[in-house]
Amino acid sequence: MQILDGKKIAAEVRGEIAAEVVQLAAAGKRIPQLVAIIVGNDGASQTYVAGKEKACGECGFKSQVLRFEDAITEQELLVQIAKLNADETVDGFIVQLPLPERINEQKVVEAIDPKKDVDGFHPINVGRMTIGLPSYVSATPAGIMELLKRYRIETSGKHAVVVGRSSIVGRPMMNLLSQKGAPGDCTVTVCHSRTKNIKEICRTADIIVAALGHPEFLTAEMVKQGAVVIDVGITRVPAADTKSGFRLQGDVKYDEVAPKCSYITPVPGGVGPMTIISLMKNTLKAYKKEVYG
Ligand code: GUN
Numbered sequence: 674m675q676i677l678d679g680k681k682i683a684a685e686v687r688g689e690i691a692a693e694v695v696q697l698a699a700a701g702k703r704i705p706q707l708v709a710i711i712v713g714n715d716g717a718s719q720t721y722v723a724g725k726e727k728a729c730g731e732c733g734f735k736s737q738v739l740r741f742e743d744a745i746t747e748q749e750l751l752v753q754i755a756k757l758n759a760d761e762t763v764d765g766f767i768v769q770l771p772l773p774e775r776i777n778e779q780k781v782v783e784a785i786d787p788k789k790d791v792d793g794f795h796p797i798n799v800g801r802m803t804i805g806l807p808s809y810v811s812a813t814p815a816g817i818m819e820l821l822k823r824y825r826i827e828t829s830g831k832h833a834v835v836v837g838r839s840s841i842v843g844r845p846m847m848n849l850l851s852q853k854g855a856p857g858d859c860t861v862t863v864c865h866s867r868t869k870n871i872k873e874i875c876r877t878a879d880i881i882v883a884a885l886g887h888p889e890f891l892t893a894e895m896v897k898q899g900a901v902v903i904d905v906g907i908t909r910v911p912a913a914d915t916k917s918g919f920r921l922q923g924d925v926k927y928d929e930v931a932p933k934c935s936y937i938t939p940v941p942g943g944v945g946p947m948t949i950i951s952l953m954k955n956t957l958k959a960y961k962k963e964v965y966g
Pocket of ligand 1: 767768792
């Protein structure tokens with residue numbers, strides 16, 4: 674069993690990005706900038722945005738976090754987005770989700786200029802990804818694909834089972850794993866809360882992506898000997914022995930599943946760091962206008 678070390682690979686990618694930024698600076702060029710909008714005080718969202726800000730610093734990017742009260746109106750938020758769309762010094766920006774319930778998230782996402790949508794949530798980017806056109810791919814699926822690529826995991830002709838059908842992980846994974854060329858060419862099955870025989874289906878998988886947000890869902894009896902297991906779960910569960918009072922729990926029952934795997938991602942230190950670094954990669958792509966020219 675080999676661990677897919679997301680922390681290590683993310684550091685590698687970070688080094689590559691930082692080296693490019695050093696060259697830009699040396700040539701007197703403008704530095705890439707990512708902006709994050711955050712609304713309200715949700716603890717997990719604050720942590721995620723702080724992680725993204727830190728990563729920007731480590732890559733040499735400029736970054737800004739725009740914080741708004743929970744009471745901000747949809748209209749006010751749309752005005753802020755329009756300003757960022759028009760600001761030529763901002764290469765990409767994200768609106769951290771979830772938003773307060775009275776704000777229409779889809780409307781907000783669709784207000785972002787697809788050229789600056791480094792989260793890859795805009796339907797134009799989702800659609801382009803689906804048909805294999807250049808696009809911003811959302812950070813978690815992009816990070817998983819990078820991990821598979823850098824560990825040279827054979828995916829061609831393999832049966833991949835994606836557990837979870839969310840628009841930001843499950844569905845893009847289904848598309849990316851089945852796309853032409855490495856790391857793709859998989860036969861993909863997507864399982865979800867209405868799937869019958871989920872255990873039996875998982876047992877036939879060469880690659881399992883567990884992305885349902887249900888702690889320790891995937892048990893040893895659901896995994897074939899030699900499978901590759903990617904754990905996307907990051908549920909906060911109470912823990913007495915940590916400073917924060919919680920720890921992150923994956924969707925995989927790691928201790929019993931790991932011995933059966935050829936490769937497995939740990940939580941933390943697997944998919945999480947790859948997600949953040951993929952957002953940085955998308956920001957550099959936006960700066961270089963690689964997607965839309
Ligand atoms: N909330 C949870 N994950 C994400 C993410 O990747 N991007 C944004 N904008 N919000 C999130």
